[in-house]
Amino acid sequence: MSSPRRQNTKKYGNAADFATAALPPAPVAPADPVGHALAGANVVGGSGAMFDAIAERYDLLNRLMTFGIDQRWRRLAVESLQLPPNAKVLDLATGTGDLALMATRLLPTCTVVGIDPSMGMLAVGLTKVKAAGLTKRIDLRHGDACQLDIPDQFVDGVTMGFGIRNVPNRAKALREIARVLKPGARVCILEATEPTGVFGAGARFHLRVVVPRIGALLARAPQYRYLQQSVAAFPAPHRFGEIMESSGLKVLEIRKLLFGVAHLFVATPMGFDSGEGGT
Ligand SMILES: C[S@@+](CC[C@H](N)C(=O)[O-])C[C@H]1O[C@@H](n2cnc3c(N)ncnc32)[C@H](O)[C@@H]1O
Numbered sequence: 001m002s003s004p005r006r007q008n009t010k011k012y013g014n015a016a017d018f019a020t021a022a023l024p025p026a027p028v029a030p031a032d033p034v035g036h037a038l039a040g041a042n043v044v045g046g047s048g049a050m051f052d053a054i055a056e057r058y059d060l061l062n063r064l065m066t067f068g069i070d071q072r073w074r075r076l077a078v079e080s081l082q083l084p085p086n087a088k089v090l091d092l093a094t095g096t097g098d099l100a101l102m103a104t105r106l107l108p109t110c111t112v113v114g115i116d117p118s119m120g121m122l123a124v125g126l127t128k129v130k131a132a133g134l135t136k137r138i139d140l141r142h143g144d145a146c147q148l149d150i151p152d153q154f155v156d157g158v159t160m161g162f163g164i165r166n167v168p169n170r171a172k173a174l175r176e177i178a179r180v181l182k183p184g185a186r187v188c189i190l191e192a193t194e195p196t197g198v199f200g201a202g203a204r205f206h207l208r209v210v211v212p213r214i215g216a217l218l219a220r221a222p223q224y225r226y227l228q229q230s231v232a233a234f235p236a237p238h239r240f241g242e243i244m245e246s247s248g249l250k251v252l253e254i255r256k257l258l259f260g261v262a263h264l265f266v267a268t269p270m271g272f273d274s275g276e277g278g279t
Contacts, residue, residue, distance in 0.1 A: 018139075019139040051118035052120030055120030059124070073161075074098055074099050077190045081188055082186065085107075087109070087157055089103050089110050089157045091112055092115055092159070093166065094121075095118065095125065097126075100114040113139045117143065122142060145164075145176060147176070156185050160190070165192065170247075174243065174244055178247060178249050184269075186268050187266070189265040189267075190262060190264050191234065249267035
C-alpha cells in the first residue's frame with residue numbers, strides 16, 4: 001500500500017525540477033529558488049544553533065584541521081553512490097554545502113537539495129552556491145534529517161558528511177534515509193571517528209589537542225571542544241553499521257579513512273539490494 005507521501009510524488013516532477021521543487025515552497029516565494037527556506041524559518045529540530053556560532057569560519061577551519069583531505073573524502077563519498085545521469089541527490093546536514101557542491105562538480109546533470117537546521121551554515125552555503133552559479137541545481141533548505149518532507153523512494157542518492165554525529169536520534173534519521181531512497185539507491189555517510197592503533201596516535205593527539213586549540217584561536221569558539229567530545233562519544237564503526245542495519249539499511253561498505261580519523265559508510269535500503277534479489 002502506498003503512503004500519502006508517496007501519492008505526492010507527481011507534484012515534484014522529474015529530476016531537473018528536483019532542486020527547485022522537491023520540498024514545499026516557502027510562504028513567500030522569492031525569485032531565486034535557492035534559499036526559500038532561509039527566510040523567516042523556525043528551527044524545527046536538530047542541533048543547528050550550535051553551528052551558527054562557527055558558520056563563518058567553518059570552511060577555513062575544516063581545511064586547516066584536515067590539511068584539505070576533507071575535500072578528497074567528500075569526493076570519495078559522492079563517487080561511492082554510483083549515481084545515474086540526472087540523479088536527484090539529497091545532502092543531509094549540508095552545512096555550508098561542500099558535499100552538495102562536490103556532487104554537482106562530479107556529476108554535471110545531477111540536482112541537489114541540501115537540508116540543515118543551522119541558518120548560519122546555510123547562509124554561508126547559499127553565498128557559495130550563488131558564486132558558483134549553481135542556484136538552479138542546488139537548493140538549500142532549512143530542516144531536520146529526522147523529519148524529511150520528501151516522498152518515499154524518491155531520491156537517487158543521499159549524502160551526509162560529518163552530520164549524523166550531531167543528530168540526537170540517529171536511528172530516526174537513518175530510517176528517514178531508508179524511506180526516501182529509491183530501491184537499490186545508496187546513501188553515503190562520512191563521519192569523523194576516533195583514530196585507532198599505533199599510527200592513529202598522532203591523529204588522536206591532533207584531534208584531542210590541536211583541533212580544539214586551533215578552533216579556540218581562530219574561531220574563538222568553544223564549539224571545537226564539542227567536536228572532539230562528540231567524536232569520542234560516537235559509536236565504534238562496526239556498532240554504527242549495526243545501527244544502520246537495524247534502521248532499514250543494508251550496509252555495503254565501511255571504509256576506514258586515514259588511520260580511522262574518519263569512516264565512510266555506504267548502504268542501500270534493506271530488501272532491495274542486488275545481493276538480496278529484490279526489485
Ligand atoms: C560538521 S557540519 C557538516 C557540514 C557539511 N555536511 C560538511 O561536509 O562540511 C554538521 C552539520 O550538521 C547539522 N545538523 C545538526 N543537527 C542536524 C539535524 N538534526 N538534521 C540535519 N542536520 C543537522 C549542523 O547544523 C551542521 O551544519
